[in-house]
Amino acid sequence: xxxxxxxxxxxxxxxxxxxxxxxxxxxxxxxxxxxxxxxxxxxxxxxxxxxxxxxxxxxxxxxxxxxxxxxxxxxxxxxxxxxxxxxxxxxxxxxxxxxxxxxxxxxxxxxxxxxxxxxxxxxxxxxxxxxxxxxxxxxxxxxxxxxxxxxxxxxxxxxxxxxxxxxxxxxxxxxxxxxxxxxxxxxxxxxxxxxxxxxxxxxxxxxxxxxxxxxxxxxxxxxxxxxxxxxxxxxxxxxxxxxxxxxxxxxxxxxxxxxxxxxxxxxxxxxxxxxxxxxxxxxxxxxxxxxxxxxxxxxxxxxxxxxxxxxxxxxxxxxxxxxxxxxxxxxxxxxxxxxxxxxxxxxxxxxxxxxxxxxxxxxxxxxxxxxxxxxxxxxxxxxxxxxxxxxxxxxxxxxxxxxxxxxxxxxxxxxxxxxxxxxxxxxxxxxxxxxxxxxxxxxxxxxxxxxxxxxxxxxxxxxxxxxxxxxxxxxxxxxxxxxxxxxxxxxxxxxxxxxxxxxxxxxxxx
Numbered sequence: 001x002x003x004x005x006x007x008x009x010x011x012x013x014x015x016x017x018x019x020x021x022x023x024x025x026x027x028x029x030x031x032x033x034x035x036x037x038x039x040x041x042x043x044x045x046x047x048x049x050x051x052x053x054x055x056x057x058x059x060x061x062x063x064x065x066x067x068x069x070x071x072x073x074x075x076x077x078x079x080x081x082x083x084x085x086x087x088x089x090x091x092x093x094x095x096x097x098x099x100x101x102x103x104x105x106x107x108x109x110x111x112x113x114x115x116x117x118x119x120x121x122x123x124x125x126x127x128x129x130x131x132x133x134x135x136x137x138x139x140x141x142x143x144x145x146x147x148x149x150x151x152x153x154x155x156x157x158x159x160x161x162x163x164x165x166x167x168x169x170x171x172x173x174x175x176x177x178x179x180x181x182x183x184x185x186x187x188x189x190x191x192x193x194x195x196x197x198x199x200x201x202x203x204x205x206x207x208x209x210x211x212x213x214x215x216x217x218x219x220x221x222x223x224x225x226x227x228x229x230x231x232x233x234x235x236x237x238x239x240x241x242x243x244x245x246x247x248x249x250x251x252x253x254x255x256x257x258x259x260x261x262x263x264x265x266x267x268x269x270x271x272x273x274x275x276x277x278x279x280x281x282x283x284x285x286x287x288x289x290x291x292x293x294x295x296x297x298x299x300x301x302x303x304x305x306x307x308x309x310x311x312x313x314x315x316x317x318x319x320x321x322x323x324x325x326x327x328x329x330x331x332x333x334x335x336x337x338x339x340x341x342x343x344x345x346x347x348x349x350x351x352x353x354x355x356x357x358x359x360x361x362x363x364x365x366x367x368x369x370x371x372x373x374x375x376x377x378x379x380x381x382x383x384x385x386x387x388x389x390x391x392x393x394x395x396x397x398x399x400x401x402x403x404x405x406x407x408x409x410x411x412x413x414x415x416x417x418x419x420x421x422x423x424x425x426x427x428x429x430x431x432x433x434x435x436x437x438x439x440x441x442x443x444x445x446x447x448x449x450x451x452x453x454x455x456x457x458x459x460x461x462x463x464x465x466x467x468x469x470x471x472x473x474x475x476x477x478x479x480x481x482x483x484x485x486x487x488x489x490x491x492x493x494x495x496x497x498x499x500x501x502x503x504x505x506x507x508x509x510x
Contacts, residue, residue, distance in 0.1 A: 006031040006090060006164070010083070010097040011072070012106075014129055014237035015057040016195065017064045017157050021127045022096045024155035029162050031090055032065050034058060035083070036076040036171070041180045043105055045364035045372070048177035048185035049334050053368050055174045056193030057238050064195065069161040074171040079109055080116045087122055090164075095122055098129040098237075101283045101373040104290065130241045131276035132283050132373070139280075139481055146276050150245045189333040190368055191232055198233035202244065205229065206251035213264035219403040220329060223337035228268065231335070231369035234275070245272055271338075279373030281478050289376045290357070293474060294387025296467050300457070301349070305358040312444050313348050314362050316414075319435075319443035321426055322400030323347050325413035332413075334368030339403070343394040345382035350393045350454035351445050356383040384458050387471040388479060391458050393451050400426040416440040 007026040011034045017023060023030070041051060062072040075082040086092065095117065100106055117124040128134070131146030177185065191197065205213075205228045216226035233239045248265055255261035282288050292298050312318045316327035326344055330336040336344070341363070348359040360379040364370045377386075384391045404410055407425040411418055416439045417428055424431035428440065435442060461467060 004029045004162075005092055006162075008033055008083070008086060008090075008092045008095040010035070010095055011061065012097060012100050012237075013102070013235065014098045014240075015054070015061045016238055016240065017061070017068065019154040019240040019243045020098075020157070021129060021155040022098050023158065025125075025127060026096050028158060028160065030070065031073060031086065031092065031164065032070060032161075033073045033075065033083075033086060034061075035079050036074065036175065036180075037079055037109070038076065038180055039078070040105060040109075041182060043103070044361040045103060045370065045375075047365035048180075048182040049187040049190050049366075049368050050370060051177055051180060051182060052187075053190065053193035053232055053334075054236060056197075057195070057236055058174060060194040060196070060238075065161065068158065069163050071170070074174070076171060076175070080112050083113065084116065084120070087120070093122055095124045097124070097126055099126045099132070099134050101132055101279050103372040103376075104286060106372075107286050129237070130279070131273075132279045134283065136280065136284060139477070139479065142280065143273075143481060146273065150242050152242070154240075154242060154246065185365075187332065187334050187368070191229065191333075191335065193232070193236070193238065195238055198230070198238040201229050201233065202239065202247055206247055206254075210251075210264050210268065211258075211260055214260075214267040217267075217337055218339045219409075220326060220337055220340050221404060221409050223339075227337055229335070231371075235369045235371040241272060241275065245269070248272070275371075275374060277480055278377045279371070281377040282373040284477065288380060289372065292385040293377075293380055293478070294385060294467070294470055296387065296461055296464070296470065297385040300385075300461070301353055301355040303355055303357070305354050306352070309352045309444060310354055310358060310362075312441070313344075313352060313354070313359070317441055318347075318352075319429070319441040320347070320396050320447070321410045321414050321417060321428065322404060323396045325404070325410045328413045329409075330363075330366050334366065336367075340399075341378075342382050342392070343396060343399055345379060346392060346394040347396055349383035351396075351447060351450040353450070353454065356380060356385065384454075386474065386478075387462075387467065388475045391455070391462075393455060395447075395451075397426050397447065414440070 006029045008031045009022055009026050011032060014020060014022070015034075023032075040046060058072070058074065062074070065072045073086070075086070083095070087095070100110065102110075114124060116122075126134075128149065131149050133142065133145055136142060191201075209225055210228065211226075212222070213226050213228070216222035228244075230239060230244060234241055234244065248268060252262065252265045255265070285293070292300075313323075313327065316324035316331065318324055323344065326336060326340045330344075345356070345359065345363065348354045349356060356379045360376065363379070364372075364375055367375070380386050381389045382392070400410065404426075407422050410425055417425060420428050420431055420438070428435050428438065429442060462471075
């Protein structure tokens with residue numbers, strides 16, 4: 001044992017020891033700490049399913065660190081107060097952690113920690129753990145910076161950590177959801193949160209499951225197996241994005257000559273890059289969690305939600321079978337493939353005309369893989385409030401026919417419709433026997449009329465000259481420099497005329 005003052009490593013959304021730059025940089029004398037923050041878990045975008053996943057990851061992390069020589073110290077309380085106690089008890093003058101692109105609450109908490117550290121002579125170093133760049137001056141060249149980070153060697157895990165000179169108080173037993181006063185949140189098919197589950201998901205995806213990823217990721221029927229299912233492990237840092245990307249490169253070599261595999265692994269690489277791209281948006285503009293990116297959209301939808309519509313959407317009782325099946329599936333599993341996530345958000349924002357600040361927190365709580373840096377930019381993008389992205393109004397009926405042609409998904413998750421013939425299953429209101437004979441509601445809105453009204457309102461707003469000037473500035477700050485992506489509003493409008501509507505949209509001339 002050593003009397004050397006340790007470096008405090010503050011674990012947050014980085015619950016691993018492999019490819020952990022902060023752990024690699026800290027040396028052999030470290031105090032690994034995780035703080036359970038009750039105020040964080042009381043937020044409107046956190047949930048019991050996320051805490052349960054976190055607990056499983058923490059148990060694995062605690063065991064892994066113990067194998068290195070020093071178990072994880074777990075405290076419960078305010079971060080500043082707990083860090084102050086630990087630093088005083090162990091004469092700590094250095095802390096290290098990873099940069100976190102979290103929600104507004106964690107941003108404010110980190111500012112408080114930074115102010116405390118400065119005032120008490122504690123050096124706090126934050127290191128990047130992904131391709132997101134803090135204090136980025138311009139998106140020009142960002143892709144190159146991100147790719148260089150992904151190609152860099154993985155951070156080496158120290159072979160051993162010197163045990164502490166004396167024991168410190170720690171929570172031997174993690175509190176359950178009730179102990180954190182979290183609302184009941186049944187999620188019977190949630191993914192497990194431990195390292196072993198993460199590694200198994202990664203290996204099975206790259207060895208077998210991912211072969212048809214490119215073509216199978218759109219339907220919730222095939223996506224459940226064909227998608228990587230790595231999102232919660234990446235979101236909570238059980239795996240690093242760099243680990244995943246470098247494993248993907250190895251798999252590409254293993255599957256050399258197999259066209260389907262090469263296409264799928266290429267598509268997967270693009271989605272890993274898009275993850276950092278969207279997280280960079282929130283890193284550069286944290287207010288995206290609260291304010292419309294393009295201010296012209298403020299006041300467009302009522303800030304006080306229509307309670308009936310909001311509740312029907314949240315519970316999967318809108319009367320639109322494919323929408324309801326997707327929402328019920330999400331509630332039961334904590335996961336949904338991206339295309340269906342986009343449809344749920346589009347339906348809420350356009351057909352139900354609900355403000356994204358009312359619906360976004362609901363989805364955030366339901367996603368076990370909630371990642372604020374992806375979630376809030378995507379919520380705004382699918383709601384048409386960024387000013388720089390194409391407005392996509394998904395046709396939920398057509399999506400149902402396309403992605404669930406046999407009705408298998410709907411029948412499983414909306415069993416009230418079991419007796420409806422397939423030709424009427426996606427539109428039970430057209431069934432001659434009448435929807436009134438079922439324990440299932442009529443559609444909460446007229447789909448065609450609601451979509452038309454939303455389309456006219458949004459495009460009318462975008463045609464205003466002052467709208468375009470602001471959109472150009474937003475595009476310059478946040479737009480991808482890749483060709484064809486994140487086109488500015490003016491570019492979208494110029495190309496909008498005379499183009500065949502996208503099949504996922506309702507009468508949208510783009």
